[in-house]
Amino acid sequence: MGKTKPTKKPRARATVRGIAAAAGVSIGAVSSVLNNRHVERRIAPETVEKIRAAATGLGYLPNISAKRLRSGGKNNVVLALVTSFEAPIPLVNHFIIALRSAMAAGKFPHAEGAFSVMIEMFPAGRLHELPGLLSGDHFNAAILLNTTAEDDAFLNRSALPYPVVLVNRLIAGYAAVVEAPETGSRAAEILIRAKRRRLAVIHGSPLTQTTRARVNGFMHRGAELLGQPAHEIKSATLSESAGYEAMQSFLKRGPEIDGLYAVSDALALGAYRALKEHGLKIPSDVAVVGVGDYEISPFFDPPLTSVGVSHQALAEEASRLLLLQLGGVGAARPTVTVPLAETLRASSGHRLG
Amino acid sequence: MGKTKPTKKPRARATVRGIAAAAGVSIGAVSSVLNNRHVERRIAPETVEKIRAAATGLGYLPNISAKRLRSGGKNNVVLALVTSFEAPIPLVNHFIIALRSAMAAGKFPHAEGAFSVMIEMFPAGRLHELPGLLSGDHFNAAILLNTTAEDDAFLNRSALPYPVVLVNRLIAGYAAVVEAPETGSRAAEILIRAKRRRLAVIHGSPLTQTTRARVNGFMHRGAELLGQPAHEIKSATLSESAGYEAMQSFLKRGPEIDGLYAVSDALALGAYRALKEHGLKIPSDVAVVGVGDYEISPFFDPPLTSVGVSHQALAEEASRLLLLQLGGVGAARPTVTVPLAETLRASSGHRLG
DNA sequence: TTGATCTGCAAAAACGATTTAGCATCTGAT
DNA sequence: ATCAGATGCTAAATCGTTTTTGCAGATCAA
Numbered sequence: 001m002g003k004t005k006p007t008k009k010p011r012a013r014a015t016v017r018g019i020a021a022a023a024g025v026s027i028g029a030v031s032s033v034l035n036n037r038h039v040e041r042r043i044a045p046e047t048v049e050k051i052r053a054a055a056t057g058l059g060y061l062p063n064i065s066a067k068r069l070r071s072g073g074k075n076n077v078v079l080a081l082v083t084s085f086e087a088p089i090p091l092v093n094h095f096i097i098a099l100r101s102a103m104a105a106g107k108f109p110h111a112e113g114a115f116s117v118m119i120e121m122f123p124a125g126r127l128h129e130l131p132g133l134l135s136g137d138h139f140n141a142a143i144l145l146n147t148t149a150e151d152d153a154f155l156n157r158s159a160l161p162y163p164v165v166l167v168n169r170l171i172a173g174y175a176a177v178v179e180a181p182e183t184g185s186r187a188a189e190i191l192i193r194a195k196r197r198r199l200a201v202i203h204g205s206p207l208t209q210t211t212r213a214r215v216n217g218f219m220h221r222g223a224e225l226l227g228q229p230a231h232e233i234k235s236a237t238l239s240e241s242a243g244y245e246a247m248q249s250f251l252k253r254g255p256e257i258d259g260l261y262a263v264s265d266a267l268a269l270g271a272y273r274a275l276k277e278h279g280l281k282i283p284s285d286v287a288v289v290g291v292g293d294y295e296i297s298p299f300f301d302p303p304l305t306s307v308g309v310s311h312q313a314l315a316e317e318a319s320r321l322l323l324l325q326l327g328g329v330g331a332a333r334p335t336v337t338v339p340l341a342e343t344l345r346a347s348s349g350h351r352l353g
Numbered sequence: 354m355g356k357t358k359p360t361k362k363p364r365a366r367a368t369v370r371g372i373a374a375a376a377g378v379s380i381g382a383v384s385s386v387l388n389n390r391h392v393e394r395r396i397a398p399e400t401v402e403k404i405r406a407a408a409t410g411l412g413y414l415p416n417i418s419a420k421r422l423r424s425g426g427k428n429n430v431v432l433a434l435v436t437s438f439e440a441p442i443p444l445v446n447h448f449i450i451a452l453r454s455a456m457a458a459g460k461f462p463h464a465e466g467a468f469s470v471m472i473e474m475f476p477a478g479r480l481h482e483l484p485g486l487l488s489g490d491h492f493n494a495a496i497l498l499n500t501t502a503e504d505d506a507f508l509n510r511s512a513l514p515y516p517v518v519l520v521n522r523l524i525a526g527y528a529a530v531v532e533a534p535e536t537g538s539r540a541a542e543i544l545i546r547a548k549r550r551r552l553a554v555i556h557g558s559p560l561t562q563t564t565r566a567r568v569n570g571f572m573h574r575g576a577e578l579l580g581q582p583a584h585e586i587k588s589a590t591l592s593e594s595a596g597y598e599a600m601q602s603f604l605k606r607g608p609e610i611d612g613l614y615a616v617s618d619a620l621a622l623g624a625y626r627a628l629k630e631h632g633l634k635i636p637s638d639v640a641v642v643g644v645g646d647y648e649i650s651p652f653f654d655p656p657l658t659s660v661g662v663s664h665q666a667l668a669e670e671a672s673r674l675l676l677l678q679l680g681g682v683g684a685a686r687p688t689v690t691v692p693l694a695e696t697l698r699a700s701s702g703h704r705l706g
Numbered sequence: 707t708t709g710a711t712c713t714g715c716a717a718a719a720a721c722g723a724t725t726t727a728g729c730a731t732c733t734g735a736t
Numbered sequence: 737a738t739c740a741g742a743t744g745c746t747a748a749a750t751c752g753t754t755t756t757t758g759c760a761g762a763t764c765a766a
Binding site (some may be wrong): 368369380381384385388394415416418420421422423424441482657 | 751752753754755756
Binding site for chain 3 (some may be wrong): 378379380381382386392395396397400421422423424425490611
């Protein structure tokens with residue numbers, strides 16, 4: 001009291017200027033002390049103490065933007081991975097690695113291999129509230145994952161002022177990486193080649209663009225080849241336990257099936273458990289096909305056959321597209337379809353190894 | 354040619370200034386156009402075109418630090434998750450979520466809920482080369498994961514100029530979150546309570562601080578209670594397939610065991626497969642205990658018993674410590690031990706559900 | 707012809723930090 | 737008493753942006 005102005009904002013963030021005022025020194029002296037340069041800069045020990053006391057007293061946190069701006073040079077390209085909180089996150093890792101690898105491999109000349117990756121998360125449906133998204137002052141480019149229908153609608157009516165790549169969503173005006181559309185139909189074909197006739201598909205709700213396409217493709221192709229519709233098993237969420245419960249209650253209701261398509265490996269894992277508990281053998285009683293979105297699906301018991309795109313391929317392609325746009329081919333907003341990988345394992349009766 | 358100076362640096366990054374020079378206008382005009390404010394700012398259409406052409410021609414990328422600095426205000430607290438490339442990454446997700454949740458929950462008053470999370474990755478053993486690590490101009494605080502012994506040595510002799518929390522490493526001068534030390538001994542006890550007498554432990558190499566503690570604890574307690582040493586099965590890496598191969602070659606060598614401790618769930622999954630292929634039933638022939646570091650261990654076949662700390666608890670505690678230090682309790686560098694959670698499932702013969 | 711209004715842009719201030727150059731004052735040697 | 741060097745700090749420049757203010761010249765009305 002006394003020196004401090006009475007009408008100060010309640011909690012303005014402390015800056016070097018504030019510390020300088022509090023300690024009665026210049027901001028240059030403050031900076032020298034806070035960066036431990038006080039020896040070379042010949043700041044007196046008592047002054048050092050005064051400044052340190054003021055800094056901790058004010059709860060000083062340096063402004064990183066200012067530091068980076070001033071210390072100039074490199075590493076100022078900022079890439080963001082934007083995903084919803086509720087999303088199945090494992091995918092995110094692949095993108096981090098892919099981005100880092102792509103940059104490390106020198107695929108983007110501008111940054112000289114130096115850049116940062118940020119993770120931004122938003123509550124599903126509230127992408128539009130993400131700070132920096134519209135102003136473009138948080139990152140130079142972004143990969144968008146796991147958006148909901150509302151988010152997609154928002155994107156559709158906004159133009160983001162930096163390069164963006166969408167994953168598994170198609171929205172006019174944006175570059176995108178999507179899985180091949182025939183995922184579902186191929187799953188049906190695999191089961192039918194394995195002589196299965198009474199098919200079912202298990203999926204979460206609500207259906208995203210991608211999972212809807214999988215389900216539709218499967219139903220269509222199944223009906224086409226078999227002349228009868230497949231069962232549809234709706235799981236409350238995409239978790240293993242929800243898959244387990246959905247499968248269990250389906251089996252209790254009685255319909256007999258001999259082929260199952262799970263639109264995610266989590267659901268497949270839950271279904272495995274329900275099937276086994278019902279005394280059904282995989283694949284002899286029921287063959288199962290998943291999508292390969294778990295790394296460990298080869299270690300399922302039995303190992304899971306899958307048809308889908310690898311997360312790694314998806315991530316690498318997205319990174320490539322992002323850097324391509326960053327690199328200046330400004331107008332190009334390509335849509336890349338990642339080809340399917342079909343991995344036949346024991347769960348569909350194809351290999352016993 | 355003609356206007357451009359001949360002795361320009363090969364590839365200085367384009368700035369608004371450069372664009373302004375190239376287009377023959379002021380930097381204010383450039384900024385207005387690049388931010389699509391040219392209508393309100395009354396920039397002539399031809400000028401707009403000139404500026405846009407210059408910008409794309411020079412491959413302009415805005416400097417995010419400068420933008421954020423200027424647009425001032427909030428969201429300038431930057432938190433980093435620093436991990437090695439080679440690490441088992443799934444852990445990282447928990448930290449992202451935990452950090453975001455802790456901040457969202459208002460546990461850190463300084464940032465008013467606004468902040469960024471960056472992911473920094475380094476090649477194992479080369480933490481010291483990470484840009485911004487020593488200068489402190491990339492983030493305000495960091496959580497360090499998956500460091501190697503060399504990295505730890507580096508940390509030991511350096512003082513980082515911002516709050517840091519180490520995960521599962523103890524280094525003087527740093528706050529840390531570690532798992533309870535009795536992880537390994539508890540695993541031994543569980544197996545012995547299940548009447549197992551011929552124990553083995555499977556682990557990767559090289560051993561980290563944490564896994565070494567697990568192995569040692571297991572060996573000690575096992576020898577103590579049984580009067581005979583447990584077998585040690587060394588896997589080349591921490592992957593499922595490495596675990597599978599290590600287990601397989603162990604079983605081929607002939608030693609019979611009835612209890613197995615896997616220091617990671619990935620190894621447990623690989624071991625499951627090898628055991629089953631050898632016709633050994635889990636748990637009747639061999640009981641297995643893991644550590645619960647896979648979300649899906651309840652869906653192993655049979656569900657995996659585990660004793661360890663949850664990633665979520667680890668991540669939440671680390672976030673808490675980080676924000677605590679950020680909040681100003683400057684000198685405190687606490688070490689927090691996260692208590693064990695013991696989950697008994699069928700793999701140790703405890704529950705059949 | 708003369709203000710008044712509009713157009714189109716330039717100049718300068720500001721964001722928060724670091725570093726360089728330089729200015730006093732003090733100390734010690736001659 | 738004087739000068740050289742050390743000591744301890746301040747002032748100013750700078751990083752790359754955005755926004756505000758203002759100034760010329762053109763257009764229009766009277």
